[in-house]
Amino acid sequence: xxxxxxxxxxxxxxxxxxxxxxxxxxxxxxxxxxxxxxxxxxxxxxxxxxxxxxxxxxxxxxxxxxxxxxxxxxxxxxxxxxxxxxxxxxxxxxx
Numbered sequence: 001x002x003x004x005x006x007x008x009x010x011x012x013x014x015x016x017x018x019x020x021x022x023x024x025x026x027x028x029x030x031x032x033x034x035x036x037x038x039x040x041x042x043x044x045x046x047x048x049x050x051x052x053x054x055x056x057x058x059x060x061x062x063x064x065x066x067x068x069x070x071x072x073x074x075x076x077x078x079x080x081x082x083x084x085x086x087x088x089x090x091x092x093x094x095x
Contacts, residue, residue: 004078009040012075016045019074024067028053035067038089044080045071046092054086 032052053059
C-alpha cells in the first residue's frame with residue numbers, strides 16, 4: 001500500500017470517476033478519444049484510453065499532462081495512473 005496516500009482504493013473510486021467524467025472525458029472527446037476507469041488497486045489507478053486515443057502518438061502525453069495532472073491536482077499528488085492496453089485487462093500485475 002502506498003503510505004503517502006491517505007485514502008483506500010474504495011475512497012478513491014468516486015472522486016476519480018467524477019474527475020474523469022467532469023473534466024477528462026470532455027477534453028478527450030473533442031479529439032474523438034475516450035477513457036474508462038478500469039479499477040483502483042493499491043492506490044494505482046488503472047485506466048484505458050479508448051477511441052481515437054488508441055494508437056495515437058500523443059496518448060502518452062495525454063496520460064501525463066491531462067489525466068495525471070487533473071487527478072493529482074484534484075485528489076493527491078502521489079497518485080499513480082497506468083494506461084491498460086486493450087487485451088491486458090486481466091494482466092494488470094504485468095504493467
